[in-house]
Amino acid sequence: MIDKGEKLFLRLLFVFSFCAGIGMSLPRETTLYAANKQTNESDKDALATAQHFEHVFEQLVEQVKPAVVSITSVKVFKHTQQKKKMPEDRFHRPSPGPSPDEESDPFRDFRDFFGDEFFDRFFRPRYPEGEYKIQGLGSGVIVDSEKGYIITNNHVVEDADELKITLGDKREFDGKVVGTDPQTDIAIVKIDGKNLPSAKLGDSDTIRVGQWAIAIGSPFGLTQTVSVGIISATGRANVGVAAYEDMIQTDAAINPGNSGGPLVNIKGEIIGINTAIFTRSGGYQGIGFAIPINMVKIIMKDLVEKGKVTRGWLGVVIQDIDPALAKSFNVTVTEGVLVSDIQENSPAKEAGFERGDIVIEYEGKPIRDVNHLRNTVAQTEVGKKVKVKVLRDGKEKELTVKLGEQPSELFAAAPGAVPTGKDLGMTVQNLTKELAKNLGIEEDSGVIVSEVQPGSPAAMSDIREGDLIKEVNRKKVANVTEFKKALSEGDKEKGVLLLVKRGEFSRYVIIRTKEK
Structure with a gap:
């Protein structure tokens, strides 16, 4: 006998099987319709997102690009021909001795035999006398539409006799240098014009590695060129571009001619001024550097208001x-x-x-x-x-x-420091008044390094004869006795900590002893 519960279960099973059979009997196109419809909707959403993202780039480029200018610097030099007098005896030319230039001249023997005038006439390139102009090309960005101020690099305008500024709308202006700061490689140029475009300055302290970065400029003379990348690193120093460096690194393509142009964020704000590249080929290799705009703001304020930078x-x-x-x-x-x-x-x-x-x-x-x-x-x-x-x-x-x-003549890091210690391969002696006078030392206490053994720990640590040791392991030493005592009391595992003076500056140095 089948109870009511079993009857209900069998009926439901029959209904489900019937519906499934109907579904299996439908054409394949019908069964895939819903899935394809869903996929198409997903593709449309992805395309819409990509187009929106693309539109953001279009808008920010349209916003900033008109303010980016091409800067042509012109340097003028005069060339005159120097006529040389023929020697009286070209075969036995008397001479007090070769000059440095003559020593490095591979054609010196030919010159002595034929004479300079004959040699120069046939072998040396000759140019007519007169004025010659050398052109350089860089970029810049207008940041004040009313006063016509342009930010660029110092090396773009340095020593230029003329500056020609070309805007994106083909207008040309004569540029005037307001001020330069070689220690940061920043320069401010001014043009006089109406209806000038300008770009907005951002905040470089807020940028983060991985954010979008857009470089705009005139690489190789190709004006209004846009390249896109990311912020690769911040706080880069020791790049070798300027004395004060806190560079933004980017992989946005930067090439010769981009110097002075803006590095822009996704909001269309200037976050840096492109200034250098790291390259072995002379062109783009994925590593470019820009000066943070917050540093530029301070330099620009000083140059515009004071005509110089105070630090x-x-x-x-x-x-x-x-x-x-x-x-x-x-x-x-x-x-x-x-x-x-x-x-x-x-x-x-x-x-x-x-x-x-x-x-x-x-x-x-x-x-x-x-x-x-x-x-x-x-x-x-x-x-x-x-x-x-x-x-x-x-x-x-x-x-x-x-x-x-900061004094204007002051920009120097302390020179290399000097180490010493027991069995470090060096000899010291007391600082006497006569010795201090001969060495130009104003100190009245300490010990002088009198000898350094080649290849010793002292030599490897750049210890030099004439260095003045003022402290050993944070203890002042006035003579050799105190020097030896301080060495003996030191912790050999930590090494020997010295305060060494060379020239005008002192510096701490650690020397590792051979004893463990």
């Missing part, structure tokens, strides 16, 4: 802190800047900075390295009081310093 100044000699130095100073920081010397009558001296302080914060912001601190101080307004946090003997201390103006 903040602490008056300290600094070096990067590494794990070895951190261990010697009994700290665990991996970032920061070590103060190795303090200049007399400087803001740092008045504020109470001490040799051995490790700068970890400036105005509440962490300090990464020497380049970071130098740039930050330089961009701070002269006369402003700032708070600097340092580690002194392992403890945090906050100092308030009123920044001075």
Whole structure:
């Protein structure tokens, strides 16, 4: 017997089987219709998104490109022919000795035999006398439509006798240099015109690696060229372009002629000024550098308002802190800047900075390295009081310093430092008044390096004769006796920490001993 529940189950099974059979008997086109419809809708959505994204690029290029200009710099030089007198005896030409140019001249024997005039007439390229013009090409961007201010690179306009500015609408203007700053490779040029386009300045402090970057300029003379990439890195230093570097790295194509043009974000704001490329071929290889626009803003303000750039100044000699130095100073920081010397009558001296302080914060912001601190101080307004946090003997201390103006002739890092220690392959002697006078040293205490053995740890660490050692393992040494005592009391596992003075600057150096 089949109960009611089983009957209900069989009926439902029959209905499901019947419906499934109907579905299987339908044509294949009918069964795929719904799936294809869904796929087509998905494709349309993807295409719409791509078109919208593409439209964003179109809009920002249309917004910025009119403000990007081509800059032609013209240098004029005069060429005159120098007539040389024929020697009286071309076969036995008397001479007091070859000049440096003659020594490197592979044709010297031919000249002596035939004479300079004969040789130059047939072998040396000759140009008519007169004025000649050499043209250079770069880019720039108008950032003030009313006053006609253009930002570009210093190396684009440097030593130019004439500047021709060409806009995207083919208008041409004579450009005038308002001011330049070779230490950042920034220049401001001015043109006089009506209805000038301009681009908006952004905030380079907010950019992040991986964001879009668009470069616009005149590579190889191809005006109004646009290339797209991303922000590859920030805070790049030691590029070798300028004295103050905090570069944005990008893989947007940058080539000769792009210099001075803008690097733009997805909002159409200028975040940098393209200035250099890393290349082995002379062209684009995926690594370009731009000056952050926030640095440019400060330079431009000074050049426009004062005609020169003024920079903040602490008056300290600094070096990067590494794990070895951190261990010697009994700290665990991996970032920061070590103060190795303090200049007399400087803001740092008045504020109470001490040799051995490790700068970890400036105005509440962490300090990464020497380049970071130098740039930050330089961009701070002269006369402003700032708070600097340092580690002194392992403890945090906050100092308030009123920044001075950096002397115009001051731009030098401390020279290479010198190490020493027991069995390091060096000899020291007491600093006498006569020795100090002969070496031009104003110090009255310390020990002088009198000999360095080639290949020794001292030599490998760039110890040189004449270096003055002022401290050993943070202890002042006035003579050889104190020097030896400080060495014997040191921790050989940490090595020997020396404060060495060479020239005007002092620097900390760690020398690893051979003893373990």
